[in-house]
Amino acid sequence: xxxxLVFTYIENPRNVSPVRSGNDVLFGLEVDGNVPNAFxxxxxxxxxxALTAFTLIRPxxxxxxxxxxxxxxxxxxxxxxxxxxxxxxxxxxxxxxxFIGESYKSFGILYIQDDHxxxxxxxxxxxxxxxxxxxxxxxxDYLPFGTVMSLCMSYELLASILIWYAVGxxxxxxxxxISLFFATAAHYPCxxxxxxxxxxxxxxxxLGLSCL
Numbered sequence: 770x771x772x773x774l775v776f777t778y779i780e781n782p783r784n785v786s787p788v789r790s791g792n793d794v795l796f797g798l799e800v801d802g803n804v805p806n807a808f809x810x811x812x813x814x815x816x817x818x819a820l821t822a823f824t825l826i827r828p829x830x831x832x833x834x835x836x837x838x839x840x841x842x843x844x845x846x847x848x849x850x851x852x853x854x855x856x857x858x859x860x861x862x863x864x865x866x867x868f869i870g871e872s873y874k875s876f877g878i879l880y881i882q883d884d885h886x887x888x889x890x891x892x893x894x895x896x897x898x899x900x901x902x903x904x905x906x907x908x909x910d911y912l913p914f915g916t917v918m919s920l921c922m923s924y925e926l927l928a929s930i931l932i933w934y935a936v937g938x939x940x941x942x943x944x945x946x947i948s949l950f951f952a953t954a955a956h957y958p959c960x961x962x963x964x965x966x967x968x969x970x971x972x973x974x975x976l977g978l979s980c981l
Contacts, residue, residue, distance in 0.1 A: 770895040772811060773874075777888035779807040786882040794878055851967050855960060862918075862956040865925060869953060873946050880936045890943050894950035901954025906962050914963045921955040924948070 780803040787794045846852060873894070874887045881887065908917050928949045935941040 770892045772814070773891045774888050775814070776807050776811055777884055779810055780804050781884045784883065784885045787878060787884075789879070796884075855964060855967065858918075859956070859960050862922070862953075862960070866953040866956055869946075869949060873949075876932070877936060877942060877946075881939055881942060883939070886939060890946055893943075894947045897947045897951040898954040901951040902958055904951075905955035906958040909959060909962055914959065914966075917955065917959055921952045921959075924952045928952075 781796065781800045782803075783799075785796060785800055787796045789795075874891060877887045877890070878884065905917060905921070928945055932942075932945060935945040
């Protein structure tokens with residue numbers, strides 16, 4: 770929501786339009802020369818955030834003694850079919866999720882030569898993803914896991930086809946990317962909830978979620 774805008778305004782403050790040369794899109798020395806500086810300041814921001822987080826960490830003092838919980842041996846756990854079903858489903862889902870998150874701007878700049886617009890689009894899309902993180906797990910209270918994820922992935926497949934047509938205009942491309950971020954936000958929380966249901970018990974959090 771924030772870093773994409775910060776990076777864009779440091780490297781391309783005047784919103785210079787790229788020039789397409791064959792299959793390449795070039796911004797020129799004015800923008801390219803600012804890229805190292807942008808990485809430097811983004812790194813500094815991350816450093817400040819990390820140091821702030823470290824200073825806020827406090828040890829947890831519990832007066833109650835935690836009960837020992839049994840753990841399923843890893844060899845036995847890896848023999849469970851449901852684990853591999855969730856594992857491969859999570860891998861496939863997350864690959865698409867991260868691909869869209871990293872590629873929407875690179876793809877959009879080929880046809881929409883407005884760097885600042887695409888940066889703002891990414892911020893709005895991430896906000897939509899925040900709402901998706903709340904919406905989809907709530908929907909699991911009323912619909913089965915397979916139904917919810919089928920809805921999300923069906924739309925992702927449809928969006929992958931429509932993106933070639935939507936990128937022709939700013940409005941349609943923005944609507945598609947924002948809705949796609951909302952849909953892909955279902956993957957992590959819904960898979961985490963389903964893991965807790967399938968592997969309910971003392972080892973669900975330690976083993977089930979960590980494998981995702």
